[in-house]
Amino acid sequence: MNSPLVVLxxxxxxxxxxxxxxxxxxxxxxxEGEWLxxxxxxxxxxxxxxxxxNGLQFPKEGTITVAxxxxxxxxxxxxxxxxxxxxxxxxxxxxxxxVQDDVAFxxxxxxxxxxxxxxxxxxxxxxxxxxxxxxxxPHHLSGGQKQRVxxxxxxxxxxxxxxxxxxxxxxxxxxxxxxIETIMSLQKEEKITVISIxxxxxxxxxxxxxxxxxxGEIYREGTPEEIFEMDEELVKLGLDIPFPVKISKKLREKGxxxxxxxxxxxxxxxxxxxxxxxM
Amino acid sequence: MDISLKNVEYRYSADTPFERLAIKDVSIxxxxxxxxxxxxxxxxxxxxxxxxxNALLKPTKGAVVIGSRExxxxxxxKKLKGIREKVGIVFQFPEHQLFEETxxxxxxxxxxxxxxxxxxxxxRARDAIKQVGLSESILEKSPFDLSGGQMRRVxxxxxxxxxxxxxxxxxxxxxxxxxxxxxxxxxxxxxxxxxxxxTVLVTHSMEDAARYAxxxxxxxxxxxxxxxxxxxxxxxPEELLAHGxxxxxxxRFQMKVExxxxxxxxxxxxxxxxxxxxxxxxxxxxxPR
Numbered sequence: 001m002n003s004p005l006v007v008l009x010x011x012x013x014x015x016x017x018x019x020x021x022x023x024x025x026x027x028x029x030x031x032e033g034e035w036l037x038x039x040x041x042x043x044x045x046x047x048x049x050x051x052x053x054n055g056l057q058f059p060k061e062g063t064i065t066v067a068x069x070x071x072x073x074x075x076x077x078x079x080x081x082x083x084x085x086x087x088x089x090x091x092x093x094x095x096x097x098x099v100q101d102d103v104a105f106x107x108x109x110x111x112x113x114x115x116x117x118x119x120x121x122x123x124x125x126x127x128x129x130x131x132x133x134x135x136x137x138p139h140h141l142s143g144g145q146k147q148r149v150x151x152x153x154x155x156x157x158x159x160x161x162x163x164x165x166x167x168x169x170x171x172x173x174x175x176x177x178x179x180i181e182t183i184m185s186l187q188k189e190e191k192i193t194v195i196s197i198x199x200x201x202x203x204x205x206x207x208x209x210x211x212x213x214x215x216g217e218i219y220r221e222g223t224p225e226e227i228f229e230m231d232e233e234l235v236k237l238g239l240d241i242p243f244p245v246k247i248s249k250k251l252r253e254k255g256x257x258x259x260x261x262x263x264x265x266x267x268x269x270x271x272x273x274x275x276x277x278x279m
Numbered sequence: 280m281d282i283s284l285k286n287v288e289y290r291y292s293a294d295t296p297f298e299r300l301a302i303k304d305v306s307i308x309x310x311x312x313x314x315x316x317x318x319x320x321x322x323x324x325x326x327x328x329x330x331x332x333n334a335l336l337k338p339t340k341g342a343v344v345i346g347s348r349e350x351x352x353x354x355x356x357k358k359l360k361g362i363r364e365k366v367g368i369v370f371q372f373p374e375h376q377l378f379e380e381t382x383x384x385x386x387x388x389x390x391x392x393x394x395x396x397x398x399x400x401x402x403r404a405r406d407a408i409k410q411v412g413l414s415e416s417i418l419e420k421s422p423f424d425l426s427g428g429q430m431r432r433v434x435x436x437x438x439x440x441x442x443x444x445x446x447x448x449x450x451x452x453x454x455x456x457x458x459x460x461x462x463x464x465x466x467x468x469x470x471x472x473x474x475x476x477x478t479v480l481v482t483h484s485m486e487d488a489a490r491y492a493x494x495x496x497x498x499x500x501x502x503x504x505x506x507x508x509x510x511x512x513x514x515x516p517e518e519l520l521a522h523g524x525x526x527x528x529x530x531r532f533q534m535k536v537e538x539x540x541x542x543x544x545x546x547x548x549x550x551x552x553x554x555x556x557x558x559x560x561x562x563x564x565x566x567p568r
Contacts, residue, residue, distance in 0.1 A: 017424060041456040043426050088454065142321050169454050172321050172483040173525050199456040240457035243528050250551055254559035265532055269539045276562045 005161065005193055006030035006053065011062035013048055022048040023216045026062070030161070035187045035194040037204035039227075040213030041238030046197045049213070050165045053195070054083040067160060084154030088166040090146035093153075094138040099130060102138070103153045110157065124156040125149075127190065128182050144175025148182055155186070162186070164196040168203060180206060201234075201242045205263050212237065224263055231261075244268050280346040280365060280444045280477070282309040282332060288340035288352075289327050301327040302501045304341075309445065312475040314468075316488035319498030320523070325481050328498065332447050332479060333366035334359045346444075364393045367443035371450045373434035374427065382408070382425075383418040386437045393441065400440070407436035411466060428459045435463075439470075445477040446470070452487075464491065485527040489513065489549045497524065514547045529554050 008028050014021040023045045030036050040046045051057045052064060055076040064071040066079045087093050096102030100121050107117045125131040128148040138146060147167055154162055164183065168176040180203055187194045196203065204210050210227045212220040214237050220227060228234075228245050235241065241249075245261045248268055252258055257275070262268035288303045302324040309315050309332075319325045330336040331343050334350050342351045345362050370376070379385035386407055387400035395403070405415055411432040417425070422433055431451075438446065448467060452460040468491055471478045482488060488495050489509045497505040497512065499522055505512055513519075516526040516534060525531075533548050536558060544561065548554035 042428050042459055166454070174320065174523070201457075235458075238456050238458035243532070246551055247532065247555060250555040251558060251562075254555055256559055256562050265535055269535050272536065272558075272562065273539045 002032035002034070004029035005032045005067055007065040009063045009065075011052065011059045011064060013052060013057060013059050015048075021060075021216055023052070023059075026218060028211060028218060028221070030193060030195060032160075032193055033187070033191050034209060035183070035196065035207040037207035037210045038195065038197045038213060039199055039201065039204050039210060039239060040219075041199065044213040044238075045216040046213045047165055048216075050085070050163050050195070050197050053163060054080050054085055081157070082159055083161045083163060084157055084159035085163045085165065086147065086150045086154055086167045088169055090143045090150065090170065091138075093150050094146055097137060098134070099125065099136050099138075099141070099149050100134045102149055103156050106153055106157045120156045120158075121152075124152040127155055127186065128152045142175055143171045144178040147171065147175065147179050151179070151182060151186075155190075155192075159192075161193045161195065164194070164198075166197055166199075168198065168200060176200070176203070199239060201228075201240055205242050212239075228261060228263060281311050281344070282346075282366070282445060282477075283307065283344045284328070284331060284338075284341070285344065286341035287328075287331060287338040287343060289331070289336055290339045293339050300501060302498075305498075305501075305503055307496055307503065307506070309477060309479060311444070312477050314471050314478045314480070314491060314493045316480045316482060316492035316495045317498060318482060318485065318488050318495060318524070319504075320483075323498040324501040325498050326449065327501075329368065329447055329449055329479070329481050332445070333363050333368060335368075360393065364441055365443055366445045366447060367438040367441050368447045369435055369438050369449065369451055371453055372431075373438075373451075374422075374430035377422040377430060377434055377437075380421060381418065382420055382422050382433050385422055385433065386418075386440045389437050389441045403440040403442065404436070407440040408433075410439055410470065411436045412462070428455060431455070431459075431463070435466075443476075445479065447479040447481070449481045450483070451480070452484075467491075483525075485513075485525050486529075489527045499524070509549060510547055513549065516547075533557075 008026050011023060011026045012021055013023040038046045038049060052059055055071055067082050069075050069078055071079055094102055095105050103121045103124055104117055107120060122131060128151050130148050130152060168179050183194055184206060186192050198204055205224045210222060210224055211218055212227060228242060231241060242263060244263060244265050248258050248261045258271060262271060284305050284307045287305045289301050291299045291301055305328060317325050317328060331338060337350055337356060338352045340352045342349055348362055350356055377385050379388060383404050386404040390400040390403055404418060408415060408418060413432055422430055452463050464487060467478060470476045480492060492509060495509055495512045496503055504522060513526060513530055516530055519526050527549055529548055529551055533554055537543055544557050548557060
């Protein structure tokens with residue numbers, strides 16, 4: 001793994017109106033270039049964690065370091081330059097009247113020269129495959145398309161980290177697929193560090209690493225394979241088991257030998273074919 | 280109370296330069312006590328159909344029959360309150376509509392608006408809060424001090440307290456974690472079974488439609504593409520896929536396995552158990568290849 005880009009050291013946080021802390025004693029690292037999925041039930045603290053990372057909230061205890069800068073009231077703007085955030089609701093984060101205006105919004109706020117701005121807008125929209133929609137108005141776009149534009153708006157600012165806070169949870173299956181594919185290509189081709197906060201385990205299974213949150217604490221950390229070995233424990237935490245894992249399990253119970261739980265349908269079908277087709 | 284849409288067409292901003300045809304020639308029957316799922320992409324017209332079910336929108340052509348009332352295109356309709364009392368709609372993210380100081384007041388708002396006495400409304404609030412799986416002690420709290428999942432339940436209780444004969448759910452589980460999703464879906468299924476509450480579920484989830492509904496309507500580009508029982512709908516998955524629609528993941532996986540083994544199982548599987556049974560029989564040679 002590369003060097004840590006984000007370091008959380010013993011971070012705790014409590015909302016004023018709440019009786020219990022939203023996060024307690026979180027220590028974790030995010031490495032450069034990785035896709036980290038943070039999963040957990042509603043209220044597990046995962047969104048609070050995202051809000052702390054770019055200074056929408058400040059920790060009550062502990063420190064957060066992003067790219068070597070320690071987060072504080074003074075350094076917050078430097079940190080926000082490093083981190084781009086995409087939120088849940090596609091309709092709440094479309095500020096422009098057209099696709100290109102929307103992507104340009106952040107650049108304008110940062111006083112980027114028009115010429116550079118135009119290049120960056122087109123460049124960012126190409127990366128999310130929305131460059132043929134420059135002059136479209138938001139109400140002509142699907143949810144998935146709007147979220148891709150939101151991602152482009154973040155990319156245009158050239159952050160080193162993108163945080164997706166349940167960015168696919170309001171989309172239909174097709175939109176969800178589009179956004180997940182976009183994230184995959186950004187991480188692979190643009191080497192952007194991705195943190196996705198989600199309770200969609202199909203989405204999490206595509207990440208490099210998963211952190212499972214439960215009641216404000218880190219419950220488990222590992223690769224998707226390791227996390228999905230947790231099996232029924234995930235269900236107890238309010239989560240679910242990915243579909244191919246469920247099927248692998250049931251097949252085993254019904255006497256079909258499989259050497260492990262498979263994370264993708266393709267792997268499972270391939271395994272069944274190789275070991276069972278010539279019986 | 281039966282509801283039926285008869286050749287309904289709806290145009291937004293009719294007779295203006297912004298006119299847009301949203302649905303056309305839509306006919307759907309929702310018999311009393313049934314469970315119907317309406318599926319379709321964003322923009323397929325599902326939400327427009329939904330708003331006809333309690334006369335929030337009136338058809339620009341055709342008619343909607345709700346119980347003994349007929350809402351016909353081109354006619355001025357009055358006194359629609361009675362319809363709205365009988366057909367309760369739970370909109371997407373219904374917790375955004377909570378507004379009162381206490382949960383009890385919020386739940387009572389609907390019934391009292393329809394002329395129910397305060398005592399009766401309070402009785403209904405106690406009843407409804409239990410139906411959604413929360414304790415009565417929550418009635419005294421401010422809805423804004425509750426968790427997201429609890430707020431959604433309170434909002435649903437507000438609709439149930441109107442004691443509707445039909446409940447319409449627009450993506451009721453959006454944004455909930457897997458456990459919350461299952462709890463909410465089971466809750467509505469129990470209400471449907473135990474109280475005979477007619478239920479209309481508008482969803483993207485082919486899985487939920489297959490699991491809970493008696494009948495499924497598939498909307499595509501403003502028209503009804505298909506309607507029937509879940510097994511009928513999914514017995515021809517290729518047709519759905521050709522229209523860019525999804526099929527339940529169990530069935531999608533069945534198709535992958537069939538393709539890999541160059542075979543066709545003799546049944547359409549909609550649950551994990553059905554599929555793994557058929558696969559186990561096939562793989563161990565109990566089923567002819």
